[in-house]
Amino acid sequence: MHKILVIEDEPDMNELIVEVLETAGYKAEGVLDGIAALEKFASMQPDLVLLDVQLPGFNGLEIAKKIRQTHGTPIIMLTARTDSEDIVLGLEAGADDYVPKPFDSPVLIARIKARLRDLKTSGSEVFTLGPITIDVAGHEVRKDGVRLQLTPLEFKLLETLAATPGEVFSREELLIKVWGYKFEPNDKFKPDTRLVNVHVQRLRSKIEEDADTPHFVLTERGIGYKAGSN
Amino acid sequence: MRKFPRWLYAFFRRSLQARWVTATVILSTFALVSVGGFLSYSIGSGLFETRQQQILAEAHRAVVEVQNTFTASASADTETLQGLMNTVIPNLESKSASSSRNVALLRSPGQSTGQYLQSPVSLGLDASLIPDSLRTAVRSHPSKLVYKSVSLPIGADTHPGLIVGAHMEIPVAGAYELYLVYDLGSAQETLDFVQRTLFFGGMALILLIGAVSFYVTGRIVSPMRKAAEISAQFAAGDLEPRMEVSGDDVIAALGSSFNTMADSMKSKIDELSKVSQMQQVFVSDVSHELRTPLTTIKLSAELLQSRAEELSPAAVRNLEKLASQISRFESLLADLLEISRFDALGVVGDFEVEDLNGVVGLSLAHIQPLADSKGSNLEVIIPNGPVQAEFDPRRIERVLRNLLSNAIEHGEGKPVRIEVGQNATAVAVTVTDFGVGMTPAQVSRVFDRFWRADPARKRTTGGTGLGLSIALADTKLHNGWLQLVSSPNKGTTFRITLPRKQNVLFSQSPLPLGRSRS
Numbered sequence: 001m002h003k004i005l006v007i008e009d010e011p012d013m014n015e016l017i018v019e020v021l022e023t024a025g026y027k028a029e030g031v032l033d034g035i036a037a038l039e040k041f042a043s044m045q046p047d048l049v050l051l052d053v054q055l056p057g058f059n060g061l062e063i064a065k066k067i068r069q070t071h072g073t074p075i076i077m078l079t080a081r082t083d084s085e086d087i088v089l090g091l092e093a094g095a096d097d098y099v100p101k102p103f104d105s106p107v108l109i110a111r112i113k114a115r116l117r118d119l120k121t122s123g124s125e126v127f128t129l130g131p132i133t134i135d136v137a138g139h140e141v142r143k144d145g146v147r148l149q150l151t152p153l154e155f156k157l158l159e160t161l162a163a164t165p166g167e168v169f170s171r172e173e174l175l176i177k178v179w180g181y182k183f184e185p186n187d188k189f190k191p192d193t194r195l196v197n198v199h200v201q202r203l204r205s206k207i208e209e210d211a212d213t214p215h216f217v218l219t220e221r222g223i224g225y226k227a228g229s230n
Numbered sequence: 231m232r233k234f235p236r237w238l239y240a241f242f243r244r245s246l247q248a249r250w251v252t253a254t255v256i257l258s259t260f261a262l263v264s265v266g267g268f269l270s271y272s273i274g275s276g277l278f279e280t281r282q283q284q285i286l287a288e289a290h291r292a293v294v295e296v297q298n299t300f301t302a303s304a305s306a307d308t309e310t311l312q313g314l315m316n317t318v319i320p321n322l323e324s325k326s327a328s329s330s331r332n333v334a335l336l337r338s339p340g341q342s343t344g345q346y347l348q349s350p351v352s353l354g355l356d357a358s359l360i361p362d363s364l365r366t367a368v369r370s371h372p373s374k375l376v377y378k379s380v381s382l383p384i385g386a387d388t389h390p391g392l393i394v395g396a397h398m399e400i401p402v403a404g405a406y407e408l409y410l411v412y413d414l415g416s417a418q419e420t421l422d423f424v425q426r427t428l429f430f431g432g433m434a435l436i437l438l439i440g441a442v443s444f445y446v447t448g449r450i451v452s453p454m455r456k457a458a459e460i461s462a463q464f465a466a467g468d469l470e471p472r473m474e475v476s477g478d479d480v481i482a483a484l485g486s487s488f489n490t491m492a493d494s495m496k497s498k499i500d501e502l503s504k505v506s507q508m509q510q511v512f513v514s515d516v517s518h519e520l521r522t523p524l525t526t527i528k529l530s531a532e533l534l535q536s537r538a539e540e541l542s543p544a545a546v547r548n549l550e551k552l553a554s555q556i557s558r559f560e561s562l563l564a565d566l567l568e569i570s571r572f573d574a575l576g577v578v579g580d581f582e583v584e585d586l587n588g589v590v591g592l593s594l595a596h597i598q599p600l601a602d603s604k605g606s607n608l609e610v611i612i613p614n615g616p617v618q619a620e621f622d623p624r625r626i627e628r629v630l631r632n633l634l635s636n637a638i639e640h641g642e643g644k645p646v647r648i649e650v651g652q653n654a655t656a657v658a659v660t661v662t663d664f665g666v667g668m669t670p671a672q673v674s675r676v677f678d679r680f681w682r683a684d685p686a687r688k689r690t691t692g693g694t695g696l697g698l699s700i701a702l703a704d705t706k707l708h709n710g711w712l713q714l715v716s717s718p719n720k721g722t723t724f725r726i727t728l729p730r731k732q733n734v735l736f737s738q739s740p741l742p743l744g745r746s747r748s
Contacts, residue, residue, distance in 0.1 A: 010522055010526065012526050013522060013525060013526045013529070016526055016529040016530060016533065017529065020529055020532070020533065021531060023533070023536060039695050057607055080518045080519075080521040080522055100524055101521040101523040101524070102521050102525040102560055102563075103523045103525060103534045104528070104532070105529060105533075125313075222582075
C-alpha cells in the first residue's frame with residue numbers, strides 16, 4: 001500500500017482529500033503547515049506528496065525544493081491559480097505534476113496512479129547517448145561514469161527519448177508516455193505543455209554542459225523534443 | 231479645372247502659414263498698386279500742369295515782346311526786316327537741359343500781298359511736326375495763344391512736347407505765325423523717376439510685408455503646430471508631453487489650458503485604469519478564492535455519492551441536484567476567470583497550423599451526446615481535403631462547441647447543420663439551427679454577458695451565460711469575425727471566419743451568412 005503525504009492548510013479540504021485517498025486504497029496522512037510537513041516527510045517516508053503551493057507561513061515552493069534536495073519522491077501540486085507564474089515556479093521547484101482546483105476525485109486519483117506507476121517501470125535495456133548511459137533495470141544514469149541524480153520522472157523522460165534517438169516526440173505524446181495522461185474527449189483538464197517544457201529544462205540542467213545549448217535533449221521547433229548525441 | 235500643381239495645392243492645404251502669408255502679400259499688393267497708381271497719376275498731372283502754366287506765361291511774354299519788336303520797326307525795309315527776324319527769332323530758342331525750346335516763325339498761307347520773307351526755323355526742328363489743326367486754330371484766334379500737346383522725336387526716343395502758337399502781324403511782310411515748341415522731356419524724366427521710385431519702393435514694401443507676415447504668422451502658428459503635435463502624441467497614448475507656456479497672452483492661455491486638460495485627463499485615465507485593474511484583480515481573486523471551498527464541497531459530494539447505498543432515495547435525489555449545481559458553479563467560475571483574463575488583456579493565443587475539419591470533428595464528438603439527448607440530427611458539410619489555417623485549436627474547438635450547444639439547445643430537436651468552407655485568405659464554419667430563432671432586438675444583445683434570449687426557458691445544457699462573450703473574445707483574438715443572422719421561429723446561423731494566417735487580412739468569408747438552403 002502506497003503512502004501519501006497531504007500538505008494542505010485548509011483543514012476540511014485536508015481531511016476530505018485524506019478520506020478520498022483512503023477510500024481509493026492508499027495510506028494517507030495530512031499535515032496543515034510547512035514545518036510539520038518536513039518533519040512528517042522524514043518520519044513517514046511517503047511514496048508521493050500532495051502539496052498545496054499556497055501554504056501560509058511556509059511557502060509550498062520551499063517545501064518542494066527541500067524535498068527535492070534529498071529525495072526523488074513524486075510531488076503533485078494542488079493549486080487554485082493556474083494562469084499565474086505559480087505553475088511554472090512550482091514545476092521548477094521540483095513538482096512533477098499539478099492538479100488545478102477545483103478537481104474531481106477521479107482526476108486526482110488518476111494523476112496519483114500515473115505518478116506511482118512510474119516507480120514500477122521495468123526493463124533490462126541499457127541506452128547510450130554519447131557519454132550518457134541509461135540503465136533502465138538499475139534505474140541509473142551515468143555521464144562519463146559519474147552517476148547523475150534524476151527524479152523518477154526525469155529518468156522516465158530521458159528513457160523515453162533515448163529509447164529511439166532522433167525520433168521526435170510531441171509534448172502531448174510525452175504527457176501520455178511519461179506522465180501517464182489519458183486524454184479523453186470530455187476531459188476538462190487540457191494538456192498543459194508547460195509541464196513538459198519545464199521538465200525538459202530541469203533534465204537539461206542535470207545532463208547538459210550548458211542547458212541553453214543542449215546536445216542530448218534537443219528541441220524540434222514547433223513539434224517537440226528528441227534525443228540526440230552530438 | 232485649372233492646372234494647379236498637386237504638390238503646391240497639398241502644400242497650401244497643409245500649411246496654414248503659407249496661406250496666411252500668401253493672402254497678406256496678395257492683398258497688400260492690391261492695396262499698393264491702387265495707392266501707387268493714384269499717386270503716380272496725380273504727381274504726373276500736377277507736374278505737367280505746373281509746367282504748362284509756366285510755359286504759357288513765358289510764351290505770352292515772348293510773343294508780346296516779338297510783336298512789339300516788329301511793330302516798332304514798321305518803317306524798315308525788307309532786308310532790315312529779314313535781319314531782324316533772323317536775330318529776334320533765334321533769340322527765343324533755349325537749349326538748356328531742363329527746358330529746351332525751339333522756335334518757328336511761319337508765314338500764314340493764302341496771302342497774295344506783301345513781301346515774302348524767309349521764315350526762320352530752329353535748327354533741329356521739323357516744321358512738319360506742327361499740326362495743321364494747330365495752325366488753323368492760330369489763324370482763327372489771332373489775339374490768343376493756342377497750344378497743343380505733341381510727341382517730339384528726339385533721337386531714338388519720343389518726348390512729350392507742347393507747342394504754343396500765336397498770330398503775328400509783321401509790317402510789310404504780312405501775317406505770320408510764331409510757334410514755340412517746348413520739350414517736356416525733363417518733366418517726363420521726373421515723372422519716370424517718381425514712378426520708378428514708387429515701383430521699387432512698393433516692391434520692397436511687399437517683400438517686407440511678406441517677411442513681417444511670415445514672422446508674425448510664424449509666431450502664432452508655431453505654438454499651434456506645437457499644440458497639434460502634442461495633441462497627436464497625446465491621442466497616440468503618450469500622456470507625458472506638455473506645451474511650453476511663456477508670457478501671459480492668448481497663446482500662453484492656450485498652452486496652459488491644454489496642459490491643465492492633459493493633466494486632468496492623465497489623472498482621470500490613471501485613476502480609471504487603476505480602478506479597472508483593481509476590478510480585474512478582484513474578479514480574478516474572487517474566482518480563485520472560491521476554488522478551494524468549491525473543491526471541498528465537491529469532494530464532500532463525491533464522497534457522499536460513493537456511499538449512495540447508505541442514503542435514503544430522497545437524499546440521493548438531493549445529492550444529484552447538489553452535484554449538478556456544483557458542476558454549474560464550476561463552469562461559471564471557469565468562464566468568469568476566462569472573461570477576466572480577456573478583460574485584463576492577458577490572453578495570448580497558442581497558434582498552430584491545423585486542419586479545421588479535425589477541430590470541427592472533435593467538437594462534434596463532444597456535442598454528440600447532447601444532440602442525441604435532444605433528438606437533433608447533426609448534418610455536416612465539409613470540403614474534401616484538409617482546411618489548413620493558423621489558429622489556437624483549443625479555443626476554436628471551445629467556440630464551436632459553444633455554438634453547437636446553443637444550436638442544439640434552441641433547435642427544438644430539429645437538425646443542426648455544420649458547414650466548413652475555405653477560400654484563399656480565410657476559413658469559416660457556419661452552425662445553423664432551425665429552431666426558435668431570435669428577434670433583431672435579441673440578436674443585438676446576444677454577445678452581452680449573462681444575457682439570455684428567454685429567461686423563462688428551461689436550461690438543459692447548464693450554460694453559464696458567458697459562452698458567447700468568450701466565443702467573441704476568442705474570435706477577436708484570432709483577428710476573425712463571429713457573426714449571426716436569425717429570424718424568429720426560423721432559426722439562427724452563426725458564422726465564424728478566421729484568417730488563414732494570423733498576419734493575413736481577409737475581406738470576405740468563404741461561406742454565406744444567409745439561410746439559402748433548408
